Amino acid sequence: MAAANPSANPKPGAPEAVLTSRCFGGTQYVFRHRSETTGTDMRFAAFVPPQGETGKRPVVWFLAGLTCTEENFTVKAGAQRVAAELGLVLIAPDTSPRGEDVPDDPDGAYDFGLGAGFYLDATQPPWARHYRMESYIIRELPEVVAGAVPADMTRQGIMGHSMGGHGALTLALRHPGRFASVSAFAPIASPMNCPWGEKALGAYLGADRAAWRAHDACALIEDGARLRALLVDQGTADGFLQNQLKPDLLEAACAKAGIPLTLRRQEGYDHSYFFIASFVEDHLRWHARALSAAAS
Template sequence: MTVEITATHRLHDGALRYCKHVSASTGTPMKFTVWTPDGEGPFPYLVWLSGLTCTEDNFTTKSGVYEHAARFGIAIVAPDTSPRGEGVADDPAYDLGQGAGFYVDATQAPWAPHFQMYSYVTKDLLEAVDGAFPLDPARRGIFGHSMGGHGALTLALRNPDLFKSVSAFSPIVSPLNCPWGDKAMTAYLGEDRAAWRAHDACALIEDGAGQSFDDILIEQGLADSFLENQLKPELIEAAATKAGRKITVRRQDGYDHSYFFITSFIGEHLAWHAQRL
């Protein structure tokens, strides 16, 4: 799979590359960034999945992650959140369509031809970066924010062979039980809610998925305006308790849903992943 590097920047004793390639899953060009520390590698790495309205650039420019990645010698991969371009379905709302792929493989019109983000991340993206950069696929973790937190949790739980660690900031833990999930899953997967279970972290834990993870770290701001209506971390705590699983939810007083929250705790997440990778 050919990767085109469109820009390179040096920072924190490493190289940040803006990249694009053609995805077989989405049938479109897709963009991502890769930061690697100096040296030959192969390096352990983390895949970051961003939230609603984001591109590959939001986390790259706002999170402050690379200083911490350099300290731990961990590479970082950050893809876009959806297919884009001419002929790709879209919706005027911010929480559906381009910028809102929800990391599922859509089965419904008009989304199915291009909105195959589950397959994109778990197959096309990993094949592209593993082949083009000095990364160690045996030491790969995943994390994300909001919609991307949902993606990180569900992709890891379903693919413990691909990801050795997982954490999330302000994740949508149960699309089965929130308005964002109702809207997106109905549009992408149809009315049969049984088909949604494979994309719901709480349901996956209830069904026994991803038991190899020793812990899952979730960071949640208590001043998050989406906390009670959309995020509901208590649901994943209840699912974990019932299943006898360990999930650590850290509630942070005064923090909201923004990248100000993410940058405040991203270093602690890098340290947590470093212990497992």
């Protein structure tokens, strides 16, 4: 089975490969397609390991953080070498819809609007028209990916960083059974209880804090959602640790719910991709073990 067969004249909505590069015996792609969900053109990166040339391979999604695109993880994390060894397909979507008619933060701030979709479906105008990142990642994009690369959609894991860590946790909690493995780097553990999250949830979902609970990992766990296990790395020198990330809240919620949490506080590490690159191999091996078990 070929790693991918991008059409020179793709059908409307079909993915078009805008980058194809050989990488560790596999292939790194960046695709562009028209999304019916967001009403915009969207991009996503896909790494196909060498094993993808002979059959479908398990998938690990990576959701990036504020200000990022599909490029950050793809270029900075150094994940392809390990993914090639383990036979994992890596998918990195963009973090928000984009385009001339897509609204942005009215003050031009980095923590809302473009690059800050928070992996939910907005319900409030003007955001509700395009900001539908949960439906895009859970419903539309998997079908697009499955048609573009040899991805085994019966075996999926998900991980993310910061806002994307929040996304990985909440999407896994909100869609039980979809992901066999979940991990995060410095996730926003409880957006209801931090400035980034209060701003985003308030604007996207409205003033009723009860509606926010469905997009807060700690609240979801308190309300009965469960994960089989969870791996989280958090740098102790992260400048956002106390005010925005608050891993202690996640630790307490998991302990009360009986969710096996491996929370590793990494001494001296910050919030950057240097931190992610230092521990991404551990996370990919964590996912590979779980996805292998899911196949048996």
